[in-house]
Amino acid sequence: MAERPRLPDPRRWSLRLRVFLFFALLAAAAAGALAAGGALAWRRLPEAARDAAALSALAAGGVAALSLMWAALxxxxxxxxxxxxxxxxxxxxxxxxxxxxxxxxxxxxxxARWLGELAPAAAELTEALGRLRGDVSEEVARRTRELDARREQLELVLANLPEAVLICTLDHRVMLYNRRALALLPDVEEVGLGRSLARMVRIEPIEHALAALRARPEADGAPVLCETARGGALLQGRAALARGPDGAPRGYILTLRDVTAQMAAELARERLLGEALEGVRRAAANVEALSEAVAGARDEGARARLTAELRAQAATLAERLRALSRESREAMSAHWPVAPVAVADLFEALRRRIQDRPAPERPEIEIAAAEGVVSCDALAIVRVLELALRRLALRGVGRVRLGARPGRAWLRLEVRWSGPPLTDSDLAELLAEPIDLGAGALTGAEALDRLRTQMWPAREGGEWALRLPLPVAAPTGTARDALDRPEFYDFDLMARAAPAPQDDTPLRRLDCVVFDTETTGLNPARDEIVQIAGVRIVNGRLLRGETFERLARPSRPIPAAATRIHGIDDAMVADAPPVEEVALRFHDWVEDAALVAHNAPFDIAFLRAVEPRIGRRFDNPAIDTVLISTILDPHSALHTLDALAERFDVRIPPERRHTALGDAMATAEIYLRAIPLLEKAGVRTLGDLRAASQRIADIRRAQAAYAPKNAERTNP
Structure with missing residues (x-):
């Protein structure tokens, strides 16, 4: 026997429905009362008056009265x-x-001005709640300020470590990474909290090291040598288990550094040494044989020929030795340790060094210009400049001026002074002096040679100058810049339970990618994506530093109407990769995270349209903030992104509106702020949200009121 459908629980009916039913009941009661009154009036009429005309008049009066009553109701x-x-x-x-x-x-x-004092009272209540929250937040901030300061110190230390540091769960999910890890791994977009390390490096050597550490609990670490996942670099480091209070492994710590160049240099040196030794051995053997032949030759003509051949072989041997020396210097200079250093820091270090010298070797220093960042061995450069300044002071120069002249690829340091000159021979003499670099003494000339630069004197504008060019460093940011990507650790990932079926995952713990697309139009069958952007949510945290943002080159021109909305034109995408490549990269970046979008069917339809061309499927769970808004505010007719942003107090900068990343960021904030309200409504897991969204979608389809995203996109 089929189960009878159950009526909705009246306790869950909305206030507006209850009011409507109340007035409908009044209308029915009015109709019943008029019908009863008409029947009573008919019965009281004399028999002689009960004819068709009287009945018609009575009915007409009743209908008129009922119409007036219903109109009033x-x-x-x-x-x-x-x-x-x-x-x-x-x-x-x-x-x-x-x-x-x-x-x-x-x-x-x-x-709500018609509600009398209720609306002002509600406003006062929310203001009081806001003040209370502010007081609580201030107290929490006061009590945790010291902890925050220590955390920031930890972040700065991690950011400036010379090695990449990653802390992972035992199933290789990243819980922490530092800035060096971003620079070390080939694709920054692959690095992220909760992401699998196996997507970044070859995981087998790391698993082998972890197995060795489990077998030897007393070991404090194990060496690791692995390649990046795409085989572009060779990484060397150590792995160590991170144990919990009970001594059981909870995760592991991995330090890595790029040894690709070092290994290549070692191989090159070995090859160079082998080739050089073989060449020297042959030349030496020839010299030895010719020497014996010359000694035993009795004919003067033969002796002369052998002597000439001996000289040629000796010249070959000398040339091979010179080549060995030259190639050795080039190999050393190619791998001499250099690092980005600010010119201002170089000059300040030089000033401190000179201040520690005795008075005869201590000229007064003026810094005229110190802008720029160079790539060099700062210690060697400071020591060489110190030699020059000491020599100038001993020659009677009391004041020098330091400056820097920037260029495209090189920046020229200058030491300028008035007084006695420093000739080329003087400079060669001072550069022949040894300088202590901590790892052994080199002359100043050798240090400059290994840094592939040189220093020379010049006369300009009545002054003398020493000029020292250094390569401009590629921009890498400062230690503070590392904090621009602050969400680089989440130790809660270690305590997260084993993965459950996604439908059972609480929304607070659901890993999501909130994304948005910009397109050439509104029809997925004809139009194409011109930009995809997304941002990650891991463990309920919006990771503003872990974003995906790519322009894509469509196969058709971008219409002017679309450009007016999102600002992307044909010139901007002329050098962008094709849509298929961008979609493939986005698929790899998303992995198995749920996809969240505002009016998700529109964006996902465009992703689905490209599936046959990339051989991948975007079958991730989809979450639509339009349906979430309808679940939370079913009485509202406005569910646009701007309306939701206003409702949830999310500010979208005007310049970021209708950009893929700007809209994705706003959608992510709205989604996170909606989760507590969904939980209050009984929607706690992804499965709950899917079921509630399906009910809303069915109702909207039945009412033919679910408009596609073009309503919003064509009315910015």
Missing amino acids: AWTWLRFDEHVARPLQELASALRRRAHAPVATPVDPEA
Whole structure:
């Protein structure tokens, strides 16, 4: 026997529905009362008066009276719905948002002005709640300020470590990484919290090291030598287990450095040494044989020929030795340790060195210009410049001026002075002096030679100058810049339970990629993507530093109407990779995370359109913030991104609106702020959200009221 459908629980009916049913009941009661009154009036008429004309008149009067009553009830219901029921429902939603989400804007009393003192009282309540939250936040901030300072110190230390540091779970999910890891691994987009290390490096050597550490609990670490996942670099480091209070392994710490160049240099040196020794051995053997032949030759002509051959072989031997010396110097200079250093720091270090010298060797230093960053061995450069300044002071120069002249690839350091000159021979003499670099003494000339630069004197504008060019360093940012990507650790990942079926995953713990696309138009069958952007949510945290943003070159021109909305034209995508390549990279970046978008069917339809061309499927769970808004505010007719941003107090900078990354960031903030409200409504897991979204989607389809995204996109 088929189960009878159950009626919705009346306790879950909305206020507006209850009011409508109340007025409908009044209308039915009015109709019943008029019918009863008409019947009673008919019965009281004398028998002689009960004819067709009387019945018609009585019915006409009843219909007219009923129409007037129903019109009055309808007008009263509409006014009540507009001025009382709907404002009450919107006020309840606004209060609920402010109670469960970090919405700071006060309730607008004007929106519920017909509710008398209720709206101002609600506004005062939300203001008091805001003040209370502010007081609590201030107290929490005061008590945790010291902890935050220590955490920032840890972040700065990690950011400036010369080696890449990663802390991972035992199933190779990244819990922490530092800035060096971003520079070391070939594709920054592959590095992220909660992502698998196996996507970044060959994991087998690391698993072997971890197995060895488990077998030997007393070991404090194991060496690791592995390649990047795409085989572009060779990495060397150590792995160590991170144990919990009970001594059981909870994860592991991995330090890595790039030894690709070092290994190549070692191989090159071995090859160079082998070839050089073989060449020297042959030349020496020839010299030895010819020497014996010359000694035994009795004929003067033969002796002369052998002597000439001996000289040629000796010259060959000398040339091979010179080549060995030259190639050795080039190999040393190619791998001499250099690092980016600010010119201002170089000059300041030089000033401190000179201040420590005795008075006869201590000229006064003026720094005229110190802009720029160079790539060099700072210690060697400071020592060489110190030699020059000491020599100038001993020659009677009391004041020197330091400066830097920037160029495209090289920056020229200058030491300028008035007084006695420093000739080429003087410079050669001072550069022949040894300088202590900590790892053994070199002359100044040898240090400059290994840095592939030189220093020379010049006369300009009545002054003498020493000029020293150094290569400009590629921009790498500062230690503080590392904090621009602050979410580089999350130790909660270590305690996260084993993966459950996604439908059972709480929304607070669901790993998501919130994304948006910009397109050439609105039809996925004809139009194409011109930009994809996304941002990660891991463990309920918006990782602003882990983003994907790529332009894509479509196979058709971008219409002017589309450009007016998102600002992307044909010139901007002329050098961009094709749509297929960008979609493939986005698929790799997303992995198995849930996809969140505002009006997700629109964006996912464009991703699905490219699936046959890339051989991949975007079958990730999809979450639509339009449906979330409908679940939370079913009475509202506005579910655009701008309306949700206003509702959840999310600010979208005007210049970022209708950009893929700007809209994705705003959608991510709205989604996170909606989660507590969804939980309050009983929607706690992905499965709950799917079921609720499906019910809303079915209703909207049935009402033919679910408009595609073009309504919003064509009305920015």
